Amino acid sequence: MSTEFWTPLKLSVQIACIAGIIVMIVGILLGKWMAKKQFRGKLFFETVLLLPLVLPPTVVGFLLIIIFGKNSFAGEAIVWLFNAPVMFTWWAAVIASIVVAFPLMYQSTKTGFEGVDEDIENAARVDGAKEWQVFFFISIPLASKAIISGGILSFTRALGEFGATLMFAGNIPGKTQTAPLAIYMAIDSGNMSLAWALVISMIIISFLMLLCVHLIRA
Amino acid sequence: MSFLQLQAIEKSFEQSAPVLQNIHLQIEEGEFFVLVGPSGSGKSTLLKLIAGLETCDQGQIILNNEAIEKQSPRERNLSMVFQNYALYPHLTVAQNILFGLKRKGIDAKEQQIRLNHSVDLLGLTPYLTRKPKALSGGQRQRVALARAIVSQAPLCLMDEPLSNLDAKLRAQMRLEIKQLQKSLGLTTIYVTHDQTEAMTMGDRIMVLHNGEIQQVGTPLSLYNEPANLFVAQFIGSPSINTADAILNGHTLTIEQRYTMELAPEIAQNLPQQTPFIIGVRPETLTFGDTFDLEVTAQEQLGHETQVKLQFAEKNWTVALQGQHPFKKGDRIQLAANALLFFDAHTKQRMKA
Helix, strand or coil, rough: CCHHHHHHHHHHHHHHHHHHHHHHHHHHHHHHHHCCCCCCCCCHHHHHHHHHHHHCCCHHHHHHHHHCCCHHHHHHHHHHHCCCCCCCHHHHHHHHHHHHHHHHHHHHHHHHHHHCCCCHHHHHHCCCCHHHHHHHHHHHCHHHHHHHHHHHHHHHHHHHCHHHHHHHHCCCCCCCCCCCHHHHHHHHHHHHHHHHHHHHHHHHHHHHHHHHHHHHHH | CCCEEEEEEEHHHHHEEEEEEEEEEECCCCEEEEEECCCCCCHHHHHHHHHHCCCCCEEEEEEECCCCCCCHHHCCCCCCECCCCCCCCCCHHHHHHHHHHHHHCHHHHHHHHHHHHHHHHCCCCCCCCHHHHHHHHHHHHHHHHHEEEEEEEECEEEECCCCCCCCHHHHHHHHHHHHHHHCCEEEEEEEECCHHHHHHHHEEEEEECCCCEEEECCCCEEEEECCCCHHHHCCCCCCCEEEEEEECCEEECCCCCCEECCCCHHHHCCCCCCCCCHHHHCCHHEEEEEEEEEEEEECCCCEEEEEEEEEEEEEEEEECCCCCCCCCCEEEEEEEECCCEEEEECEEECCC
């Protein structure tokens, strides 16, 4: 098949993989930390973390532009560090995917870690395990179902990201034009066969992913 | 110097009454020490403090001449058996038992030796490759014990380890744990809410109530010479009978309606004409003519008959050897032979 089919699809999968890995690492650490920690403002903090789940993607895109744009502190820091702005780059697409996918991972891991019996972790501590050993040998294996299903859901969500990516990363073929954007462009230009091909690919990938989640949870 | 010493331990959780107050305790090497108390008495918290799973607000914990209260659980070198066993569900029996040895970097050969020894001891050899899910309650309990034994830690903590087992298995495991403890010379602190377990297993018992030590002593000293009314009521089954009484000369008037004469050497130690509380163990009541009471219910145990009685506004129980066919509404005449006396305000036992 043509490059106009494979390029956006490959790009989508790449971006979703990188975003998924980052989301998993941060989600596992934050989920574990939040699962058994009580502090003032926890509810507020958690609500903020989950907000991208319900906000219109355009709002997320707008906020990303404000936060990482040229005149912002983060934007200037990135230019200073990498000698180039992040907006309208491949990494911008990754950031947009991370933000929208993170709530799914966070919710899943936190529930998973909350479900781990504290006595079992304590037994490992008394048995001579260091905190990181308790985490890797006990907590993560016992929360593995939640972690894997959260990871898959995040990946699938990242794969389907459209609005925030369009605003923050643009629609640059070969660079930030992911499959969802390419579908939009294909319809816009009347290329229905390309649209069909991408749509069917997306449905198949997403279906298989969700099927995995259900198999893991069953 | 004792093996384990607790000095002035205090613990409270946020914005609530203290869970533990002023705990002083000494435990000797090789001792089977039981912490007993009703739920909420702070006994499990005390065990967690010793294990290092909670931190104490104040006080010192000294194990083998070393202050350990600031150490992490792994540095303390002790083992623990949890109420729900807390086995690692994703690991096999063998992996469960070896988990701690691997973390401590014990030599592989030595691991195998200790594993074989512990599973022999506890009859777990056929189950080594099973996951905990595929084991019965009693087998899980044994895995938890094996996991504690292989560590060869000199101090073992047990948090109500038998409470999830059925009555028959519990009685059997009680004996097994006690035998294991003696044969290994393992210093053990055993938490339970069950006074029968405490009495049958403990070399010494500490009774805890509302975070305060009520009494520490051997099982029989707690039974025969309880420090206060709480200990008297907590230790012994069926529970001790109590009544209000007042002494006039040598004549004791109980609940304003029954009278009995006390021996002069007993009466001279008690306050005259000041109300106090008497305690009578159900098994020390005998047929006699002090009390004339109505039967409200009875329980036939075969070797013993427990009869519930209406005693003024209170309920009393008498445990009679053998089988006695009483019916509800029957009257029964009893005498009390061994009385305990408690101050009406402080509830402390008065020696008489």
